[in-house]
Amino acid sequence: MSALPLPEQDGGGRYPGFRTLDQGPHWDAVTRRTVQRRLDPPRRVGFFDDHELATCRALVDRLLAQDGEPRIQVEVMIGQRLAAEETDGWHYDDMPIDAEAWRRSMAGLDDDARLIANADFAEATVAQQRAVLGAVQDLRMSPWHAMPATHIWGLWTRYAATAFYAHPWAWDEIGFSGPAYPRGYKNIGIGKREPFEVADTRADEDPVGA
Amino acid sequence: MAGVAFDAGPFWDPDADWVSDEAGSHTLYWTDPRVISGSSPVPLGSNNSGRGVGGSMVHFAGYAPRFHPSDFRTASVDGVGADWPLDYAELRPYYERIEAELPVAGEHWPWGDPHGYPHRPHPVGGNGEVMQRGGLAAGIDVRVGPVAIPNGRFGHRPHCIYRGFCLQGCKVNAKASPLITHLPDALAHGAEVRADSMVTRIGYDERTGLATGVHYVRDGVERFQRAALVAIAGYSIETPRLLLNSTSPRFPDGLLNDHDLVGRYVMVQGAPQTAGRFSEEIRMWKAPPPEVSTEQFYETDPSKPYQRGFSVQTVSPLPITWAEHVAAQGHWGADLRRYMSDYPHWAVLGSLCEFLPLPGNRVTLASMTDRFGMPVADFHYDQCDNDRQLLAAAQEVMERILEGAGATETMTIQRFAHLVGGARMGATERDGVVDRDGRSFAVRNLMISDGSILPTQGSANPALTIMALAARQAERLLHP
Numbered sequence A: 001m002s003a004l005p006l007p008e009q010d011g012g013g014r015y016p017g018f019r020t021l022d023q024g025p026h027w028d029a030v031t032r033r034t035v036q037r038r039l040d041p042p043r044r045v046g047f048f049d050d051h052e053l054a055t056c057r058a059l060v061d062r063l064l065a066q067d068g069e070p071r072i073q074v075e076v077m078i079g080q081r082l083a084a085e086e087t088d089g090w091h092y093d094d095m096p097i098d099a100e101a102w103r104r105s106m107a108g109l110d111d112d113a114r115l116i117a118n119a120d121f122a123e124a125t126v127a128q129q130r131a132v133l134g135a136v137q138d139l140r141m142s143p144w145h146a147m148p149a150t151h152i153w154g155l156w157t158r159y160a161a162t163a164f165y166a167h168p169w170a171w172d173e174i175g176f177s178g179p180a181y182p183r184g185y186k187n188i189g190i191g192k193r194e195p196f197e198v199a200d201t202r203a204d205e206d207p208v209g210a
Numbered sequence B: 001m002a003g004v005a006f007d008a009g010p011f012w013d014p015d016a017d018w019v020s021d022e023a024g025s026h027t028l029y030w031t032d033p034r035v036i037s038g039s040s041p042v043p044l045g046s047n048n049s050g051r052g053v054g055g056s057m058v059h060f061a062g063y064a065p066r067f068h069p070s071d072f073r074t075a076s077v078d079g080v081g082a083d084w085p086l087d088y089a090e091l092r093p094y095y096e097r098i099e100a101e102l103p104v105a106g107e108h109w110p111w112g113d114p115h116g117y118p119h120r121p122h123p124v125g126g127n128g129e130v131m132q133r134g135g136l137a138a139g140i141d142v143r144v145g146p147v148a149i150p151n152g153r154f155g156h157r158p159h160c161i162y163r164g165f166c167l168q169g170c171k172v173n174a175k176a177s178p179l180i181t182h183l184p185d186a187l188a189h190g191a192e193v194r195a196d197s198m199v200t201r202i203g204y205d206e207r208t209g210l211a212t213g214v215h216y217v218r219d220g221v222e223r224f225q226r227a228a229l230v231a232i233a234g235y236s237i238e239t240p241r242l243l244l245n246s247t248s249p250r251f252p253d254g255l256l257n258d259h260d261l262v263g264r265y266v267m268v269q270g271a272p273q274t275a276g277r278f279s280e281e282i283r284m285w286k287a288p289p290p291e292v293s294t295e296q297f298y299e300t301d302p303s304k305p306y307q308r309g310f311s312v313q314t315v316s317p318l319p320i321t322w323a324e325h326v327a328a329q330g331h332w333g334a335d336l337r338r339y340m341s342d343y344p345h346w347a348v349l350g351s352l353c354e355f356l357p358l359p360g361n362r363v364t365l366a367s368m369t370d371r372f373g374m375p376v377a378d379f380h381y382d383q384c385d386n387d388r389q390l391l392a393a394a395q396e397v398m399e400r401i402l403e404g405a406g407a408t409e410t411m412t413i414q415r416f417a418h419l420v421g422g423a424r425m426g427a428t429e430r431d432g433v434v435d436r437d438g439r440s441f442a443v444r445n446l447m448i449s450d451g452s453i454l455p456t457q458g459s460a461n462p463a464l465t466i467m468a469l470a471a472r473q474a475e476r477l478l479h480p
């Protein structure tokens, strides 16, 4: 079961007792080290200053509905990536490079929050933060602080989802079995599971119907 | 004669360098900066280009279909695209050889030039079963394969363990890439590979009109390697970039660019992916993503308003890529988490639509420079009307298959896959940068041996064709 708090109506607790990390001894050493490092991100972030880090944390917590503890330190993982210039290898011609876009967008979120909440983004209420973000998403191709809103939205969600769904706690919550070398899988096919995989207890919970 | 191959990236040791993990595989991709532009900009990086010895096949999915005979003459037959300066029959023996050397596994292939495969089809996982079931229900013919993953004994190659990380580099060494299929032989026969060596310019001698070798940077030091013959194989973005960056009094607009063809007619395939939701558990991440495909819609259908066609294949994204699919529908926050918790219930199909070669879809040099001081590539892309019609038709077919299999809901994301073109082959120097043997028209000891020479792309994945063309070039060098 995932260490992350997730209410049942948001898909929490569907795979009771499933813990990807229990399979760690079956992973190759290089992969195990890579995954282990994510459990314990170092304090040093290196890209954001303290204020930006708080803004980024509030942003990714809303994007990923991380509303309680324990949580995955997505903002730290993003800061480390930006410090190491680990980009995806492209940027739109109507956007600055990723690092610059992140910095400008942190300032932009503060500007927006001050307008509706009279506070910096990180200090605004969760509902106010959601409202600010919803407004950015609704702008689509229109500019937001001189960047096409859809491109900044895509940048945020791409970095946030990459960090979050790289974490074994997130895998537990979605039933994903994680690394699979050298063990591999022996039961493939519809409705088939490995002995360590856990069946979804709420298979009829189509997210659309929810 | 001695040969040296240069690669900007590392000489991989799969066991020490690769992981069975999605985010941890970031280093496999070409992630130096590039600018993307146009009305339909194409994301690069992990989406389509590799860096390191073995090239993009290190992390390609593994589909290894041939092109169809019709691909070689779309201009004369369909009135779109371009005719190739060689035909299918001339490439067939090389397709057969490469299929045996990778080797390729799959069912008998009924489309294009019908043929069999050296290895039997692999068993399929949940996603493959969905496609088979849906194809049957919708009256669409589907086949297992063709994949560059041996199924049976093949030298020292271990068997696939169905763990689904093909796009992260096959640590098992089951999936083919030149790193394990052809380079070991080349090294055993005296070839040298100089890894971590970024080629920045091709040397050119004004007096002889010949290429003299390559300028490259290794360990921060600029060096030059003399050569009697130079073959460029940097793929559709880097090959044009390298040529455009190699200027001289004779070639002020870039090497080989006499007729303004270098960097033009770059193509990507429109690759929408449609996901279907099932009450059963599919667990699509188990088994290689490339499992089952159909080429029933590959050629021009005279009853349709568009020319040429598309293929449909299983794709099976891992969690991060799947989260992108879900987020692209506009889901975020609690919505995103709820959708993601449903991961085991989804199956995903992908299409490859034959976007047409357009002169304006091109690589140019941007004002920004990289860490070597070399201008980065700007990749501009627009779609034409035929492209957009194919996207809609492909989505409709994927929905039919998934609904035929019992999907209660579908959702589609628009994306692109594969790159070809940018230094196309042609019958004359006005049609192409290189001739049918990969030799450039303007500098006779300079060849291009990668995907950038393809004049059209069909709706097949390109790697097998790129390898077959390179094998044919090598043969023509030995026996002109």
Ligand SMILES: Cc1cc2nc3c(=O)[nH]c(=O)nc-3n(C[C@H](O)[C@H](O)[C@H](O)COP(=O)(O)OP(=O)(O)OC[C@H]3O[C@@H](n4cnc5c(N)ncnc54)[C@H](O)[C@@H]3O)c2cc1C
Binding pocket: B006, B007, B008, B009, B046, B047, B048, B049, B050, B051, B052, B053, B054, B055, B056, B057, B059, B060, B061, B062, B063, B064, B065, B167, B197, B198, B199, B200, B233, B234, B235, B236, B238, B239, B242, B290, B418, B419, B449, B450, B451, B452, B461, B462, B463, B464, B466
């Ligand atoms: C995620 C993904 C999935 C794919 N799936 C499939 C599939 O299932 N089937 C299929 O057929 N195709 C697939 N492809 C596409 C396929 O991998 C490529 O079309 C093919 O490998 C390209 O071969 P190439 O020889 O033209 O170039 P590459 O294999 O890309 O080789 C270019 C090499 O040149 C090096 N290089 C570039 N510039 C320089 C320079 N200036 N100096 C030194 N070295 C340089 C690079 O580091 C690289 O190693 C996929 C691609 C991706 C990214």
Ligand code: SF4
Binding pocket: B149, B159, B160, B161, B162, B163, B164, B165, B166, B167, B169, B170, B171, B172, B173, B174, B175, B287, B288, B289
């Ligand atoms: S599924 Fe098979 S071919 Fe693909 S990476 Fe795993 S072992 Fe290699």
